[in-house]
Amino acid sequence: MQSKPKHFVTPEKTRHHAEILANRVRNRFRHLSRRFKREGIECFRLYDRDIPEVRAVVDWYAGHVVVAEYERLQTGPDWLPHMARAVAQALGVPPEKTHTRRRRTNTKEGPRYGKIDFKKERFKVRERDLQFWVNLDDYLDTGLFSDHRDTRVIVRKLAAGKDFLNLYAYTGAFTCAAAAGGARTTVSVDRSLNYINWIKDNLELNGLWSPQHTLVQSDVAKFLAQARRERRSFTLAFVDPPSFFSARGGPASGGKDPGMGTTFDINRDHPELLRNVLKVMAPGSTVLFSTNHQRFEPRLEGLPVKNLIELTPKTIPEDYRNRRVHRCWQMESL
Ligand SMILES: C[S@@+](CC[C@H](N)C(=O)[O-])C[C@H]1O[C@@H](n2cnc3c(N)ncnc32)[C@H](O)[C@@H]1O
Numbered sequence: 525m526q527s528k529p530k531h532f533v534t535p536e537k538t539r540h541h542a543e544i545l546a547n548r549v550r551n552r553f554r555h556l557s558r559r560f561k562r563e564g565i566e567c568f569r570l571y572d573r574d575i576p577e578v579r580a581v582v583d584w585y586a587g588h589v590v591v592a593e594y595e596r597l598q599t600g601p602d603w604l605p606h607m608a609r610a611v612a613q614a615l616g617v618p619p620e621k622t623h624t625r626r627r628r629t630n631t632k633e634g635p636r637y638g639k640i641d642f643k644k645e646r647f648k649v650r651e652r653d654l655q656f657w658v659n660l661d662d663y664l665d666t667g668l669f670s671d672h673r674d675t676r677v678i679v680r681k682l683a684a685g686k687d688f689l690n691l692y693a694y695t696g697a698f699t700c701a702a703a704a705g706g707a708r709t710t711v712s713v714d715r716s717l718n719y720i721n722w723i724k725d726n727l728e729l730n731g732l733w734s735p736q737h738t739l740v741q742s743d744v745a746k747f748l749a750q751a752r753r754e755r756r757s758f759t760l761a762f763v764d765p766p767s768f769f770s771a772r773g774g775p776a777s778g779g780k781d782p783g784m785g786t787t788f789d790i791n792r793d794h795p796e797l798l799r800n801v802l803k804v805m806a807p808g809s810t811v812l813f814s815t816n817h818q819r820f821e822p823r824l825e826g827l828p829v830k831n832l833i834e835l836t837p838k839t840i841p842e843d844y845r846n847r848r849v850h851r852c853w854q855m856e857s858l
Contacts, residue, residue, distance in 0.1 A: 532600030696723030
């Protein structure tokens with residue numbers, strides 16, 4: 525028996541979606557670009573699934589656009605390229621500066637921090653008085669999480685004279701913010717050598733690279749265990765773990781692992797992670813904890829901390845319509 529053809533969005537509907545999207549991004553760009561230009565912000569969000577029917581996200585990166593689809597099988601292979609062409613045309617962006625991404629919701633694991641292409645083309649973008657390298661083709665994420673630009677301002681303000689610990693540091697945007705804010709020392713921990721090198725490049729790009737900044741390629745749990753044995757103590761930390769991961773070469777998830785050793789699930793493991801972070805913090809130090817898990821269930825009450833506050837309403841910039849693109853808390857160690 526022949527299987528039924530997949531029911532993709534019709535060409536008329538696709539054209540209709542493209543028209544809606546083009547109008548929206550044109551209006552948003554007009555509304556946001558002048559003010560962001562004044563502030564020196566070159567990366568911002570132009571469309572954030574504003575209309576439920578058009579499940580796309582559009583980001584501006586200094587003259588480039590990234591059009592991402594939150595995949596649904598029904599849209600078919602032509603939908604995203606069609607949306608991207610419409611957005612590019614509306615903003616006058618040439619094809620070589622138009623980038624597409626297919627994102628999946630509900631993936632427990634995946635190649636999120638792995639490579640998806642090998643073009644290696646990167647360029648600099650500004651965020652206020654800092655600059656960062658981004659790569660819009662080779663990875664699912666670009667190197668800069670723009671939804672955290674205001675959190676970086678908070679970290680920067682807190683950083684003067686501090687010993688800053690950046691866990692799951694990725695490309696080190698927070699390390700640059702802390703260094704620019706006058707941190708005495710910084711330690712950035714990420715298990716990917718590629719991102720460790722990227723942190724160094726970002727620090728160098730901002731004229732901030734110096735011996736007081738240490739880059740550690742390590743699993744965070746292992747780093748914390750060793751730091752505790754060595755009785756190290758930090759006075760400011762930013763902790764932004766992925767929602768899920770499994771140890772490299774270790775067994776794939778399956779929920780059999782009881783803790784952070786082999787698999788990590790932010791809903792299950794964040795209290796244990798934060799307890800371990802607090803063990804390497806000097807008393808009265810500030811820890812910022814963030815997650816972009818869309819169904820995060822916080823269990824922060826039992827932690828040995830004071831002055832616990834949720835910062836989320838302050839840390840989501842106005843261009844993000846998803847007011848829960850991340851959630852973020854600040855706490856002080858006892
Ligand atoms: C959500 S990103 C962090 C974003 C970053 N805080 C920022 O705002 O730019 C997650 C990072 O965690 C790293 N990572 C994932 N599992 C890890 C582990 N077990 N130990 C250390 N780093 C890990 C990935 O390589 C990736 O760079």
